[in-house]
Amino acid sequence: MKMVVVSDTHLPKRKKGLPERLLDELKDAELIIHAGDWQTLDVYHQLRTYGRVEGVYGNVDDEEIIALLPSKKIVEAGGFRFGITHGHGKGKTTEKRAIEAFKGEKVDCIIFGHSHIPVKRYEGDILIFNPGSPTDKRKQKMFSFGVFTISDRITAEHIFFK
Template sequence: MKIVIISDTHLPKRAKGLPARLTAELKDADLIIHAGDWQTIDVFHELHTYGKVEGVFGNVDDEEIKKHFPEKRIIELNGFKIGVTHGHGKGKTTEKRAILAFTEDEVDCIIFGHSHIPLKKYQNGLLLFNPGSPTDKRRQKMYSFGILQIGDTIEADHIFFSNKGVTNE
């Protein structure tokens, strides 16, 4: 099972559309997970043309997005529990806020965004994954998103790219 993980698209503020590098991976995704800061519901509608989309809202998202998506969610895939949250809030780091969001839950992986900083690490057997941003790299060298492969295990990798050019489809 191939899952494309994105966050912090901030469209159309930070880009005219989804980058070509991202849309190439969306074409054969089994699921798309967005970890918040969509900016507009149009992002959901565009992603939905590629397949099933799950997600959460972020701190810049409006009421329309909040009607469609919760602040946190747990998605069960092939027996694994994937926690998804944006990670915004006050105090602590984004990573620590994401972990705290699921302290009462048993999850195998936590996906979060907000910082625009790609992260993949294991903490006490828990996979923590921030895909970065495919449209707003801030102080990062490259734009990024993630791919989770779920079978008997969960494998996570970042896709890094330097050109956020939009697909001409």
């Protein structure tokens, strides 16, 4: 199973549309996860043309997106449980807030956004993953998003591009 993971698209504020590099990966994705800061519901509808979309709202999303999506959720795919949250809030780091959001819940992976900083590491047995942003790299050298391959395990990679 192929899963594309994205966050912080901030459309149309940062770019006019989703980049071709991301659109190429979406063509054969079975599941698309967005970890918030869509900025517009048009992104949700565009992603849905490629496949099943699961996501959460972020701190810049409007009431229309907030009415459609939760602030955090757990999605089951390929026999694994993925916790999704944007990670915004007060105190602690974005990563620590994301991890804390799923404290006491059984998840195999926590996906978050907000910082625009790509992260892929393990906290015990839990994969901690921030895809970065495909449209607003901020101080990062490259734009990024994630591609997961799910079989008997989760293989996660960042796709970096200019």
